[in-house]
Amino acid sequence: EALAARNLQAAEDWYRARCARLHERAARSQEAVRASRREAGECRRQLQARLVEMESLRGAHQSLERQLQELEERHNAEAAGLQDTIGQLEDDLRNTKNEMARHLREYQDLLNVKMALDIEIAAYRKLLEGEETLFNMGSSGLPSLSSLPSPTYSFQPRSFSSST
Secondary structure, three states, X not given: OHHHHHHHHHHHHHHHHHHHHHHHXXXXXXXXXXXXXXXXXXXXXXXXXXXXXXXXXXXXXXXXXXXXXXXXXXXXXXXXXXHHHHHHHHHHHHHHHHHHHHHHHHHHHHHHHHHHHHHHHHHXXXXXXXXXXXXXXXXXXXXXXXXXXXXXXXXXXXXXXXXX
């Protein structure tokens, strides 16, 4: 009986020691679980904050993308308008050059006609001067005609330079 009582006492002591260690380990584990829960809660809060921040940034990104697209569309429209204006100006320039070339040809033709007329006028003047001289020589017996002043014609040809 004494041996059984000692064994029972030893078993109870062992059981109590074992329970105390288990309670101690359970308390540590419970504290670790609480710490883990606190850490998990903190991580959840951080995750929620990051998700809200990410959604905010996503919205800002989409807004910036829309603005960029609008700017590109506006820029493309302006570029197309400027290209149209450039095309019109090039057409106007081409037409003006053609018109200037036509005017220059007309001016050259008129200048050639004027030169020909000047030459013809000079030839007629020479003929008139020659006839006047003959007339003055032939009518030297008539005093009334010789007293008239003799007309003198002076022709000074102009020189024109053409640049075509």
